Amino acid sequence: MEEIFVPAVGMAMDNVVLLEWLKNPGDTVNAGDVIAIIETDKTTMDIAAETAGVMGAHKYQVNDEVPAGNTIAVILGPGESE
Amino acid sequence: MSNLSKEWAHSSLRGMMLIREFEETADKLSLRGKIPGGIHNSSGQEAVAVGVLSALDPLDVIATTHRSHHHTLAKGFSAREVMAELFTKSTGVSRGRGGSMHLGDFHRGHFGGNGIVGAGVGIAMGAALGIQQRGDAKVSVGFVGDGGVNTGRTWEAINMAVIWKLPLIVIIDNNQYAVETFVDRVTGGGDIAKRGEGFGLPSYTINGQDVVEVNEYTAKARQRALAGEGPTIINALTYRYYGHNVGEKGQYRTQDEILDWKTNRDPIDLFIARATSEGLITDSEVAALRDDVKKEVEDAVDFAEKSPQPDLNSILVDVDSGLLGGK
Numbered sequence: 566m567e568e569i570f571v572p573a574v575g576m577a578m579d580n581v582v583l584l585e586w587l588k589n590p591g592d593t594v595n596a597g598d599v600i601a602i603i604e605t606d607k608t609t610m611d612i613a614a615e616t617a618g619v620m621g622a623h624k625y626q627v628n629d630e631v632p633a634g635n636t637i638a639v640i641l642g643p644g645e646s647e
Numbered sequence: 648m649s650n651l652s653k654e655w656a657h658s659s660l661r662g663m664m665l666i667r668e669f670e671e672t673a674d675k676l677s678l679r680g681k682i683p684g685g686i687h688n689s690s691g692q693e694a695v696a697v698g699v700l701s702a703l704d705p706l707d708v709i710a711t712t713h714r715s716h717h718h719t720l721a722k723g724f725s726a727r728e729v730m731a732e733l734f735t736k737s738t739g740v741s742r743g744r745g746g747s748m749h750l751g752d753f754h755r756g757h758f759g760g761n762g763i764v765g766a767g768v769g770i771a772m773g774a775a776l777g778i779q780q781r782g783d784a785k786v787s788v789g790f791v792g793d794g795g796v797n798t799g800r801t802w803e804a805i806n807m808a809v810i811w812k813l814p815l816i817v818i819i820d821n822n823q824y825a826v827e828t829f830v831d832r833v834t835g836g837g838d839i840a841k842r843g844e845g846f847g848l849p850s851y852t853i854n855g856q857d858v859v860e861v862n863e864y865t866a867k868a869r870q871r872a873l874a875g876e877g878p879t880i881i882n883a884l885t886y887r888y889y890g891h892n893v894g895e896k897g898q899y900r901t902q903d904e905i906l907d908w909k910t911n912r913d914p915i916d917l918f919i920a921r922a923t924s925e926g927l928i929t930d931s932e933v934a935a936l937r938d939d940v941k942k943e944v945e946d947a948v949d950f951a952e953k954s955p956q957p958d959l960n961s962i963l964v965d966v967d968s969g970l971l972g973g974k
C-alpha cells in the first residue's frame with residue numbers, strides 16, 4: 566500500500582488546496598500516474614503515484630485545504646483493502 | 648588476505664549504512680513536514696564522509712557545507728543528536744537553533760555546516776592557522792562541493808594555506824552537480840585537481856565511491872599536514888542519489904544516469920563486495936549491521952520526536968556574553 570500525500574516542499578506550504586482528482590476510487594493506477602493536482606500559494610503541483618495498484622477512497626474533496634504532509638489517498642496492492 | 652583490518656571494515660561499513668538509513672528516513676520525514684525547512688540529502692556520498700573521517704583523529708577539525716549530515720555522522724556525532732537537530736529540538740547538536748544546515752560543535756572539532764556555498768574551506772583554513780599557532784598536533788579539513796570549488800574565496804584560502812604551510816586538507820565532495828548544473832559545464836580546465844599545480848600543492852582526483860581509496864589519500868594528506876609540509880586537495884568523485892534539496896523534481900539528469908551510479912558504483916555495495924571477497928565480513932554480519940543501523944535510526948527519530956523544543960527563555964543563550972541575559 567502506498568500512501569499518497571501532499572509533500573512539504575518549500576516554504577510556502579500553508580494553505581494548500583486540493584484542486585482536482587485525476588483518479589477515482591477503484592481506478593487502476595500505474596506507477597507515475599498523476600493522482601491529484603494541488604495548489605499552493607505559489608504554484609500548482611501534480612501528485613503522482615510511485616507504485617501501481619488500485620485507487621482507494623478520496624480522503625479530501627476538491628477545494629478542501631490539506632495540511633502539508635497529510636495523506637490524501639492510498640494505492641492498494643493486490644489483495645489489500647483500506 | 649586483506650590489508651584492511653576486520654575492525655576497520657566493520658566500522659566503516661556500519662558508518663556508511665548508518666548515513667544511508669539516516670538520510671532515507673530524514674527525507675521521508677521532511678516530505679511529511681515533520682522536519683522543518685527541508686534537508687540536503689547526502690545518499691550516495693557515504694564513502695567520501697566515512698573514508699575521510701576514518702583517517703582523522705577525533706580532535707581534528709572539520710568545516711563543512713550545506714550538505715553535512717554525512718560528515719557529521721561520520722565524525723562520530725550520534726544519530727540521536729543529529730536527528731534531534733533536524734527536528735530543531737533542544738537535544739540536538741546545536742540545541743535546536745541550527746537545524747539541518749547548521750550542525751556543529753566547536754568543542755568536538757566540528758566547525759559547522761553553513762549556508763554559504765564555498766565557505767567551508769575558508770573556515771577550515773582559519774582553524775588550520777589556529778592549530779599551527781598553538782602548535783597542536785592536529786589537522787583541519789574543509790569540505791566543499793563541485794559548485795563551491797569555483798568560488799574565489801576557496802582559492803584565496805588555499806593560497807594562504809600553501810604559503811603558510813597550514814595543516815589543511817581540502818576535500819571536494821564532488822557529486823557532479825551544483826543544484827541543476829553539471830560540473831563539466833562550469834569547470835574550466837576539466838579536472839579540478841590540475842588547479843593544484845598552479846597553487847603549488849599536491850592535488851588528486853580519486854574515486855569517491857571507494858571508501859578505502861578515500862581513507863588512504865586522506866591519511867597521506869594528514870601525514871603531510873602534520874609534518875608541516877602544508878595542504879593537500881582531494882577531489883573525490885561521487886554522486887548524489889536524491890535531488891539537490893528534499894522533494895526536488897529534477898529534469899536535468901536522466902533516470903539511466905542515476906540508476907547506473909546506484910547499481911554499478913554504490914559505495915556500500917562496492918565495499919560489501921570487497922570486504923566479503925577478502926574474508927572480512929559474512930552475509931549474516933552484513934544483515935546484522937543493516938538491522939542495527941535501522942534500529943539506531945528508529946530510536947533517533949523517536950528521541951527527536953519526544954524531545955522538547957528549545958525554551959523561549961533560552962533564546963539569548965550562546966548569543967551574547969551575558970550582557971543581554973545570555974551566557
Ligand SMILES: Cc1ncc(C[n+]2csc(CCOP(=O)(O)OP(=O)(O)O)c2C)c(N)n1
Pocket residue numbers: 712713714762763764765791792793794795796822824825826891
Ligand atoms: C554564496 C552562495 N551562492 C549560491 C547559493 C545557493 N546554492 C545553495 S547550494 C548551491 C549549489 C552548491 O553545489 P555544490 O557546491 O556542488 O554542493 P552540493 O549541493 O552538490 O553538495 C547553490 C548555488 C548559496 N547558498 N551561497
Ligand SMILES: [Mg+2]
Pocket residue numbers: 792793794820821822823824825826
Ligand atoms: Mg555538487
